[in-house]
Amino acid sequence: MIPLEDNYIDVIGKAQRGLNISDEELAKRAAVPFEKLQRVKEGELDEEVLARIAPVLGLGKKALLDLAKGSYYPKDQGVIPGFFHFNTRWEDMTVNNYLLWDTMTKEAAAFDTGGNCTEMLDAIKVHGLRVKFILLTHTHADHIAELGRLKRAVEAPAYCCQLEIIPGAEPFSPGKTFQLGNLSISSFLTNGHSPGGVSYYVTGGKRNLVIVGDSLFAGSMGGGNYSYTEALKNNREKILTLPDDTIICPGHGPLTTVGEEKVHNPFFAFN
Missing domain, CATH: 3.60.15.10 (Ribonuclease Z/Hydroxyacylglutathione hydrolase-like)
Known part of the structure; x- marks a missing residue:
């Protein structure tokens, strides 16, 4: 099985870079403690933090949470002729x-x-x-x-x-x-x-x-x-x-x- 190219940390990083939002600014706008944001970006699953930062970054809350939980992987398409x-x-x-x-x-x-x-x-x-x-x-x-x-x-x-x-x-x-x-x-x-x-x-x-x-x-x-x-x-x-x-x-x-x-x-x- 080919793994997903990005995990939720990658997605957050791409959105931040695209919008030019620093960690400090993201924490402030999402009203979450900076330390909690840092832990999330280091791999700690914190659903409340993810739910708060998602709209600031223009990301879907549920989709981001599902990605973080490892509950999304696309269906196998099977054999495709030609x-x-x-x-x-x-x-x-x-x-x-x-x-x-x-x-x-x-x-x-x-x-x-x-x-x-x-x-x-x-x-x-x-x-x-x-x-x-x-x-x-x-x-x-x-x-x-x-x-x-x-x-x-x-x-x-x-x-x-x-x-x-x-x-x-x-x-x-x-x-x-x-x-x-x-x-x-x-x-x-x-x-x-x-x-x-x-x-x-x-x-x-x-x-x-x-x-x-x-x-x-x-x-x-x-x-x-x-x-x-x-x-x-x-x-x-x-x-x-x-x-x-x-x-x-x-x-x-x-x-x-x-x-x-x-x-x-x-x-x-x-x-």
């Missing part, structure tokens, strides 16, 4: 990459490379796939570590957002649609974690998928390194407005669904 999820090692963490194909034509697309694309290359060979393109969600090192190797092996072009150009990838403007047999892959800008973060919405298969990179995680989201405001807005308006049964394929952590994140993600669940 789709593989790879979880690869990168330094002291893991990173995801994905392989999608039309089961009739065997035309395929790779999404990011992860820290090691060996498993992906093995799957391509075993299933007799022809990779038409490599689609990058963003260009942080852990997601493109094996781009050169993957391109040479499959002899296919790579594409990245025009706002985040790198050598070896052709820039495109979000809104472009890619076709794999009966599968349609529409792209849209979900920047915030990075300047040119792109998500890819896949329709025409057994399940609708959205490959989101570090825009959104199960129970969390990527840090708003470029723009916290844009990251929240794009996730809320572009990803979480997709049908509830859409499978979210994040850059880190397990698969989840739009419906689950609307209920369980502290950044977006205000039930």
Whole structure:
């Protein structure tokens, strides 16, 4: 089982950094003793403190408490025809990459490379796939570590957002649609974690998928390194407005669904 990318302490930290709220200011605005806040951020479960700081940070109380208690983990999506999820090692963490194909034509697309694309290359060979393109969600090192190797092996072009150009990838403007047999892959800008973060919405298969990179995680989201405001807005308006049964394929952590994140993600669940 792939662990969640973030725990509740990570979520609190991302919200604080995004809103530029110090520990001292957070304690004051939430009317909690500074020492209690510090203990919570060191791992002590204090439901009262969490309930008080959640609204100050724009986080859902119940979702944050559930995350802190370890009671949220997304449902297993089982086998998805024409789709593989790879979880690869990168330094002291893991990173995801994905392989999608039309089961009739065997035309395929790779999404990011992860820290090691060996498993992906093995799957391509075993299933007799022809990779038409490599689609990058963003260009942080852990997601493109094996781009050169993957391109040479499959002899296919790579594409990245025009706002985040790198050598070896052709820039495109979000809104472009890619076709794999009966599968349609529409792209849209979900920047915030990075300047040119792109998500890819896949329709025409057994399940609708959205490959989101570090825009959104199960129970969390990527840090708003470029723009916290844009990251929240794009996730809320572009990803979480997709049908509830859409499978979210994040850059880190397990698969989840739009419906689950609307209920369980502290950044977006205000039930």
